[in-house]
Amino acid sequence: MDFKLTREPIDNIEADLEIILIVNRDFQTISIKDREILEKVNFKGEQDEVILLAEKNRLYVGVEAIEPMPIRTAVATAIRSLIATKYKSLKIVLESSTTIRAMVEGFILGSYSFNRYKSKQSKLNIKNIIISIGNRNLKEFNSAIKQAKIVAKATNFTRDIVNTTPDDCYPKILANIAKKLAKKNGLECNILKPRDIKRENMNALLSVGRASRHKPRVIHLAHRPKNPIATVSLIGKGLTYDSGGLSLKPSDSMVTMKLDKSGASAVLGIMKSVSEMNLPIEVHGFIGAVENMIGGDAYKPGDVLVAKSGKSIEVRNTDAEGRLVLADTLCYAQQEVKADYIFDLATLTGASVVGVGQYTAAIMGESSRLKDMVVEGANMAGEFVTKLDFNRYLRKTLKSEVADICNISNSRYGGAVTAGLFLEEFIDRENRDKWVHIDIAGPAFVEHVWGENPHGASGFGVRTISRVLEILVRDNQS
Numbered sequence: 450m451d452f453k454l455t456r457e458p459i460d461n462i463e464a465d466l467e468i469i470l471i472v473n474r475d476f477q478t479i480s481i482k483d484r485e486i487l488e489k490v491n492f493k494g495e496q497d498e499v500i501l502l503a504e505k506n507r508l509y510v511g512v513e514a515i516e517p518m519p520i521r522t523a524v525a526t527a528i529r530s531l532i533a534t535k536y537k538s539l540k541i542v543l544e545s546s547t548t549i550r551a552m553v554e555g556f557i558l559g560s561y562s563f564n565r566y567k568s569k570q571s572k573l574n575i576k577n578i579i580i581s582i583g584n585r586n587l588k589e590f591n592s593a594i595k596q597a598k599i600v601a602k603a604t605n606f607t608r609d610i611v612n613t614t615p616d617d618c619y620p621k622i623l624a625n626i627a628k629k630l631a632k633k634n635g636l637e638c639n640i641l642k643p644r645d646i647k648r649e650n651m652n653a654l655l656s657v658g659r660a661s662r663h664k665p666r667v668i669h670l671a672h673r674p675k676n677p678i679a680t681v682s683l684i685g686k687g688l689t690y691d692s693g694g695l696s697l698k699p700s701d702s703m704v705t706m707k708l709d710k711s712g713a714s715a716v717l718g719i720m721k722s723v724s725e726m727n728l729p730i731e732v733h734g735f736i737g738a739v740e741n742m743i744g745g746d747a748y749k750p751g752d753v754l755v756a757k758s759g760k761s762i763e764v765r766n767t768d769a770e771g772r773l774v775l776a777d778t779l780c781y782a783q784q785e786v787k788a789d790y791i792f793d794l795a796t797l798t799g800a801s802v803v804g805v806g807q808y809t810a811a812i813m814g815e816s817s818r819l820k821d822m823v824v825e826g827a828n829m830a831g832e833f834v835t836k837l838d839f840n841r842y843l844r845k846t847l848k849s850e851v852a853d854i855c856n857i858s859n860s861r862y863g864g865a866v867t868a869g870l871f872l873e874e875f876i877d878r879e880n881r882d883k884w885v886h887i888d889i890a891g892p893a894f895v896e897h898v899w900g901e902n903p904h905g906a907s908g909f910g911v912r913t914i915s916r917v918l919e920i921l922v923r924d925n926q927s
């Protein structure tokens with residue numbers, strides 16, 4: 450998809466179709482070419498309301514306001530409605546300089562469709578998008594467009610990985626994707642195979658993967674620019690399938706469990722985006738890639754596992770496997786890299802979906818400054834995150850009578866927070882203020898279209914963390 454900016458007035462531009470944004474509250478008062486028809490079909494210009502006037506080659510879409518978030522969503526909805534049509538080029542007016550990045554992101558995010566398993570592909574034929582920018586300065590937009598393209602394409606890359614089924618994407622395949630990305634984007638890449646993982650004493654991770662015919666991998670990617678302003682470690686939960694293990698999931702909950710590699714896939718997408726933006730930050734991506742299955746060799750409720758850190762864990766539920774994999778991967782990440790910031794992304798708990806809903810990620814950690822940074826990044830990116838607080842009473846619910854800690858809480862309540870507290874036990878004391886846990890169980894995979902996100906994988910986290918990294922660069926310059 451090619452974007453061209455021009456100072457030409459919109460009516461002088463040649464394109465197959467014009468997209469016209471209508472601000473909801475102005476609809477009654479502004480002059481609109483097709484007012485009569487629009488009123489006849491009861492168009493009101495509500496957010497994401499789309500109407501195609503095919504004979505006029507105009508597509509109208511409603512927006513709440515000329516602001517990044519509504520523009521991104523409206524543009525995405527508009528272009529999604531054109532998938533499978535024969536239009537090749539589009540034109541649109543840029544209403545405000547502050548929305549250029551969101552507009553370009555909207556076009557790329559909205560044009561996504563996942564066709565790997567369809568014999569008939571429904572693709573978008575639009576190749577050229579011409580944006581009329583009036584008499585604004587062309588130059589100032591170039592970097593916004595470049596960032597938008599990089600981040601939105603990285604999000605689509607993540608979506609593709611998550612949407613791939615467990616038989617086509619298992620730990621070794623995730624490692625191959627990482628290797629290929631590393632080669633293309635000049636990243637360092639180290640893959641740990643079972644023998645190496647054993648040598649690292651990552652016994653909790655190994656136990657989770659034991660019953661699967663697909664053996665685990667631990668992936669480490671690194672972006673190392675000269676003179677970095679900071680070092681960031683990202684850790685992704687990479688359960689390529691989560692059956693629940695012997696604490697087997699009910700069949701309905703199992704259907705979408707290819708989503709359980711969303712954290713890992715987001716880490717891959719973020720590594721792609723930081724390397725292409727060439728940010729002056731050293732960024733490390735760590736992934737624990739494992740399949741949680743049943744079988745004669747499966748780990749069991751009742752087992753006691755000794756994690757890499759030496760802490761023993763009583764397993765009371767094999768479906769709380771993500772935290773076991775992350776415990777070892779977090780330790781490995783801290784051993785390998787002394788980072789200034791540590792973010793983990795994981796589809797960790799159903800409780801977070803119950804608590805904050807399907808569209809929002811829950812963030813946890815000891816540092817208010819860091820959590821606020823993630824909130825700011827998410828707001829800029831158009832993703833939703835909300836903070837959940839730790840407390841010492843919930844911490845107590847993880848006590849075990851037989852080991853150092855239990856992998857589930859003894860309370861039915863507060864499951865997202867107790868999972869976060871479990872992870873904290875594997876963060877070294879000196880790193881506790883450097884770490885934020887992001888539970889993306891809700892927004893990573895939703896079985897309907899929402900805003901700029903398609904049915905299925907959203908690529909959640911790529912946009913937020915890319916913005917967080919941009920914030921670090923911005924704050925270092927000021």
Ligand code: BES
Pocket residue numbers: 691708709766768769770771796797798799800802857858864890891
């Ligand atoms: N992968 C799941 C969490 C999940 C649930 C992600 C729904 C996305 C949608 C995780 O491994 C899990 O099963 N967690 C358990 C923990 C429980 C046994 C303490 C859960 O949330 O039920």
Ligand code: ZN
Pocket residue numbers: 691693767768769770771
């Ligand atoms: Zn599970």
Ligand code: ZN
Pocket residue numbers: 688691709768770771796797
């Ligand atoms: Zn899981």
